[in-house]
Amino acid sequence: MTSANSSSRSRYPAGSLAFPHRGLLGLAGLAPHEILFLLDEAEQWVELNRQPTKRVDHLRGLTIINAFYENSTRTLLSFEIAGKRLGADVVNMSVGQSSVKKGETLIDTAMTLNAMRADAIVIRHASSGAVRLIAEKVDCPVLNAGDGQHEHPTQGLLDALTIKRAKGEFVGLKVVICGDILHSRVARSNILALTALGADVRVCAPPALMPADIERMRVTPYHDFDAALKDADVVMMLRLQNERMTGQFIPSPREYRHLYGLSVDRLARAAGDAIVMHPGPMNRGVEIDSNVADLPGRSLITTQVEMGVAMRMACLEVLTRKARKLEGWQ
Amino acid sequence: MTSANSSSRSRYPAGSLAFPHRGLLGLAGLAPHEILFLLDEAEQWVELNRQPTKRVDHLRGLTIINAFYENSTRTLLSFEIAGKRLGADVVNMSVGQSSVKKGETLIDTAMTLNAMRADAIVIRHASSGAVRLIAEKVDCPVLNAGDGQHEHPTQGLLDALTIKRAKGEFVGLKVVICGDILHSRVARSNILALTALGADVRVCAPPALMPADIERMRVTPYHDFDAALKDADVVMMLRLQNERMTGQFIPSPREYRHLYGLSVDRLARAAGDAIVMHPGPMNRGVEIDSNVADLPGRSLITTQVEMGVAMRMACLEVLTRKARKLEGWQ
Amino acid sequence: MTSANSSSRSRYPAGSLAFPHRGLLGLAGLAPHEILFLLDEAEQWVELNRQPTKRVDHLRGLTIINAFYENSTRTLLSFEIAGKRLGADVVNMSVGQSSVKKGETLIDTAMTLNAMRADAIVIRHASSGAVRLIAEKVDCPVLNAGDGQHEHPTQGLLDALTIKRAKGEFVGLKVVICGDILHSRVARSNILALTALGADVRVCAPPALMPADIERMRVTPYHDFDAALKDADVVMMLRLQNERMTGQFIPSPREYRHLYGLSVDRLARAAGDAIVMHPGPMNRGVEIDSNVADLPGRSLITTQVEMGVAMRMACLEVLTRKARKLEGWQ
Numbered sequence: 001m002t003s004a005n006s007s008s009r010s011r012y013p014a015g016s017l018a019f020p021h022r023g024l025l026g027l028a029g030l031a032p033h034e035i036l037f038l039l040d041e042a043e044q045w046v047e048l049n050r051q052p053t054k055r056v057d058h059l060r061g062l063t064i065i066n067a068f069y070e071n072s073t074r075t076l077l078s079f080e081i082a083g084k085r086l087g088a089d090v091v092n093m094s095v096g097q098s099s100v101k102k103g104e105t106l107i108d109t110a111m112t113l114n115a116m117r118a119d120a121i122v123i124r125h126a127s128s129g130a131v132r133l134i135a136e137k138v139d140c141p142v143l144n145a146g147d148g149q150h151e152h153p154t155q156g157l158l159d160a161l162t163i164k165r166a167k168g169e170f171v172g173l174k175v176v177i178c179g180d181i182l183h184s185r186v187a188r189s190n191i192l193a194l195t196a197l198g199a200d201v202r203v204c205a206p207p208a209l210m211p212a213d214i215e216r217m218r219v220t221p222y223h224d225f226d227a228a229l230k231d232a233d234v235v236m237m238l239r240l241q242n243e244r245m246t247g248q249f250i251p252s253p254r255e256y257r258h259l260y261g262l263s264v265d266r267l268a269r270a271a272g273d274a275i276v277m278h279p280g281p282m283n284r285g286v287e288i289d290s291n292v293a294d295l296p297g298r299s300l301i302t303t304q305v306e307m308g309v310a311m312r313m314a315c316l317e318v319l320t321r322k323a324r325k326l327e328g329w330q
Numbered sequence: 331m332t333s334a335n336s337s338s339r340s341r342y343p344a345g346s347l348a349f350p351h352r353g354l355l356g357l358a359g360l361a362p363h364e365i366l367f368l369l370d371e372a373e374q375w376v377e378l379n380r381q382p383t384k385r386v387d388h389l390r391g392l393t394i395i396n397a398f399y400e401n402s403t404r405t406l407l408s409f410e411i412a413g414k415r416l417g418a419d420v421v422n423m424s425v426g427q428s429s430v431k432k433g434e435t436l437i438d439t440a441m442t443l444n445a446m447r448a449d450a451i452v453i454r455h456a457s458s459g460a461v462r463l464i465a466e467k468v469d470c471p472v473l474n475a476g477d478g479q480h481e482h483p484t485q486g487l488l489d490a491l492t493i494k495r496a497k498g499e500f501v502g503l504k505v506v507i508c509g510d511i512l513h514s515r516v517a518r519s520n521i522l523a524l525t526a527l528g529a530d531v532r533v534c535a536p537p538a539l540m541p542a543d544i545e546r547m548r549v550t551p552y553h554d555f556d557a558a559l560k561d562a563d564v565v566m567m568l569r570l571q572n573e574r575m576t577g578q579f580i581p582s583p584r585e586y587r588h589l590y591g592l593s594v595d596r597l598a599r600a601a602g603d604a605i606v607m608h609p610g611p612m613n614r615g616v617e618i619d620s621n622v623a624d625l626p627g628r629s630l631i632t633t634q635v636e637m638g639v640a641m642r643m644a645c646l647e648v649l650t651r652k653a654r655k656l657e658g659w660q
Numbered sequence: 661m662t663s664a665n666s667s668s669r670s671r672y673p674a675g676s677l678a679f680p681h682r683g684l685l686g687l688a689g690l691a692p693h694e695i696l697f698l699l700d701e702a703e704q705w706v707e708l709n710r711q712p713t714k715r716v717d718h719l720r721g722l723t724i725i726n727a728f729y730e731n732s733t734r735t736l737l738s739f740e741i742a743g744k745r746l747g748a749d750v751v752n753m754s755v756g757q758s759s760v761k762k763g764e765t766l767i768d769t770a771m772t773l774n775a776m777r778a779d780a781i782v783i784r785h786a787s788s789g790a791v792r793l794i795a796e797k798v799d800c801p802v803l804n805a806g807d808g809q810h811e812h813p814t815q816g817l818l819d820a821l822t823i824k825r826a827k828g829e830f831v832g833l834k835v836v837i838c839g840d841i842l843h844s845r846v847a848r849s850n851i852l853a854l855t856a857l858g859a860d861v862r863v864c865a866p867p868a869l870m871p872a873d874i875e876r877m878r879v880t881p882y883h884d885f886d887a888a889l890k891d892a893d894v895v896m897m898l899r900l901q902n903e904r905m906t907g908q909f910i911p912s913p914r915e916y917r918h919l920y921g922l923s924v925d926r927l928a929r930a931a932g933d934a935i936v937m938h939p940g941p942m943n944r945g946v947e948i949d950s951n952v953a954d955l956p957g958r959s960l961i962t963t964q965v966e967m968g969v970a971m972r973m974a975c976l977e978v979l980t981r982k983a984r985k986l987e988g989w990q
Binding site: 049050051052053054055073074076078080081084085093280281282283302303305306308309 | 390
């Protein structure tokens with residue numbers, strides 16, 4: 001196990017990769033070869049995590065701070081486990097105990113974490129752009145673990161990794177993303193990754209949950225889920241946030257399920273070997289039926305969770321190469 | 331320090347132990363030799379914890395997830411320290427940040443933790459049976475850290491270890507357990523362990539807090555604490571939960587203390603060398619008087635806490651032997 | 661990197677240091693050579709923390725428990741990072757999950773942490789004296805991370821370290837501490853450290869926030885901030901707690917800023933090379949203006965945070981020497 005295996009380094013020379021020097025704020029602006037490089041790097045960690053002993057010393061002596069201003073069990077656990085398996089010292093900044101409650105500005109918190117000599121800061125925040133604000137004030141790489149309705153880049157990467165391992169190639173692959181496209185940072189990061197990699201991305205949402213300028217993202221919009229599903233290779237369902245379940249956006253969860261929920265019958269419209277994905281946590285019986293979520297060989301929802309830990313290990317390992325003074329990364 | 335010392339292994343061959351293959355959900359169904367094996371294993375960790383340097387590498391590279399759905403400082407700290415002293419990567423899933431609040435089912439959470447390749451999951455939950463539900467869905471051993479009114483097996487084991495070290499033998503030992511027998515998972519796990527090991531267990535409770543079918547558990551029920559205490563070797567007091575202190579169960583904390591509280595006078599009815607135990611946290615002046623709780627040489631309440639860390643180390647170490655591919659445990 | 665570098669050991673022989681044997685409850689009673697010893701010890705950790713790999717094994721196998729009864733992101737993060745970089749197993753006792761909520765006494769919690777064989781306990785508590793109460797009941801050193809309006813010794817030490825590195829000597833140095841002197845444990849610990857080291861300490865506060873017997877602390881009191889600032893070498897601003905911003909103590913935050921806020925104009929009354937300090941989190945625009953807080957070369961506010969981690973490493977390392985049986989410290 002080497003931190004930069006020779007095959008990937010030769011395919012993507014360090015000099016051609018811009019992101020290690022500024023963190024990972026989003027997938028917008030990443031070149032396809034940069035995304036593919038990260039997917040390749042993650043493979044070694046998928047393998048490691050399947051061993052009885054899941055630990056390396058690559059990040060020994062480095063301090064990673066998880067600063068989650070918004071609750072998220074899954075993503076926080078995933079980053080914490082990723083950091084620890086790489087040998088780093090991981091500390092979680094508790095929201096409940098945050099100085100933010102004492103009125104401290106986001107920038108002062110960032111400068112504090114920086115002064116403690118963090119080697120990487122992982123941030124989740126309810127405001128789009130908050131992560132960039134912090135990244136501009138600190139010396140270490142910042143990883144965006146989801147900011148408002150902007151981006152969730154490691155989710156986009158782990159989904160791409162899941163798809164790559166299942167389907168091999170991205171070019172021409174028919175991917176449907178269905179749900180609240182308007183507010184979803186998961187949708188946004190996935191669209192950016194998958195279109196960059198050459199997939200044919202279709203997005204499907206009720207009119208009130210579709211961005212007005214969606215065509216600018218190089219995707220095909222649908223309001224009819226049945227039409228969107230035709231011959232699809234990948235069906236990615238989005239979580240319907242509780243706060244959208246009533247009122248202006250959709251008539252009712254029941255009506256939503258009728259029009260935009262993924263059932264076994266509806267899945268039959270996709271390709272015979274189409275895979276089913278969901279970023280979790282699921283509303284079973286709303287956006288996805290239980291028998292689809294648990295469909296053996298077709299649903300890759302738990303595989304996504306597994307790829308998540310590996311993908312975050314890859315991002316943390318690559319982004320700290322400069323700090324660790326790895327040859328070719330300084 | 332070896333993970334399976336030769337003496338215990340020869341007395342209890344791996345093939346005769348059922349629990350390492352399915353976690354530790356409760357003490358019901360454990361054979362006496364299985365309980366004794368775990369008590370023997372804990373001894374080495376008692377010794378280690380008394381050294382200046384308290385750390386081994388047995389579980390290095392393994393991920394332990396503590397998923398506490400119910401608050402518990404003591405038990406969580408105890409498991410976290412146990413895991414870290416064994417060299418594992420320990421992560422706590424915060425209840426406050428749990429996806430459960432987003433409506434995720436217990437089973438989906440279990441499948442998520444499993445996909446992150448946890449090597450052991452420690453669960454506390456307010457519902458009896460929730461731990462079993464999770465255990466059925468994951469590939470790794472699950473340790474019950476208390477589920478509803480069902481069981482709290484590591485508490486039963488640490489209490490047995492405390493008694494064994496103080497009294498030597500279990501057969502014929504007179505043990506009184508006094509308090510809310512009806513709702514107490516601590517009482518239940520203790521009864522299961524101590525009766526299996528041959529102790530003469532007496533349970534004492536007000537009528538409203540005694541299970542109707544208590545005789546089926548092979549114990550002698552008492553409503554008169556003074557009678558129950560006669561010649562007792564061990565007096566184990568249970569915590570009176572705040573929510574039982576008023577209303578239907580007892581007239582008042584004052585009345586409860588009068589009838590079922592352990593005072594120095596009352597302790598005099600037990601054997602001259604009887605030991606006093608309490609799982610904590612104590613309500614001093616309710617179920618136990620302060621001068622009894624602090625009685626030198628007789629009160630083993632802080633010893634129970636010490637044995638708790640050692641016992642949890644033993645459980646974690648034994649239950650992960652299969653995953654670590656130790657000879658004879660695959 | 662050695663745990664006790666030879667130069668400092670020769671200057672301050674172990675036998676002349678009282679504190680390692682009883683923890684660090686406050687700076688009151690510490691001799692100047694004991695304070696200077698700790699400042700000297702911290703230097704090695706400042707250096708280490710500026711390296712790519714920030715980790716030693718000095719405290720490997722030791723368990724440090726952070727028991728914060730009062731929220732504090734910065735101080736908790738600082739102690740957690742300090743412990744981990746020294747190689748210790750660090751566990752945080754969550755207030756929200758504390759048995760205290762179940763009515764357990766502070767002393768019972770202390771005895772529980774002690775029974776788990778903690779090697780150091782770091783405590784923050786809203787009540788003055790709570791830390792001493794715990795320290796009397798446990799076998800390991802206790803570090804006060806702030807108790808009520810009493811002391812915050814590591815803050816006093818990190819501030820002294822910041823000043824020493826900027827100014828070299830303490831004797832005759834003119835230090836102004838401005839703000840809520842009455843309620844501030846930061847002010848108290850700083851006054852104790854700086855007067856012991858020979859600085860000329862001036863304290864400035866509105867009449868309602870100045871202790872009646874302040875002269876007993878060997879400082880010069882001022883109500884006029886402009887007068888206090890004259891030729892000052894160090895200007896240390898205190899945080900105005902939200903709960904003091906209205907009502908009996910000050911007319912309004914605006915009025916407070918007018919009389920006691922540090923602006924660029926006001927700073928001009930101090931020495932030309934005066935440094936600006938603040939323990940954080942800041943109320944920008946109340947006790948300190950943003951352009952002063954961010955003044956390059958003059959504001960050392962983020963340096964204080966950096967020194968905080970190093971200073972806490974020094975305290976943890978020195979206080980555990982006895983437990984680690986280092987030669988000369990038993």
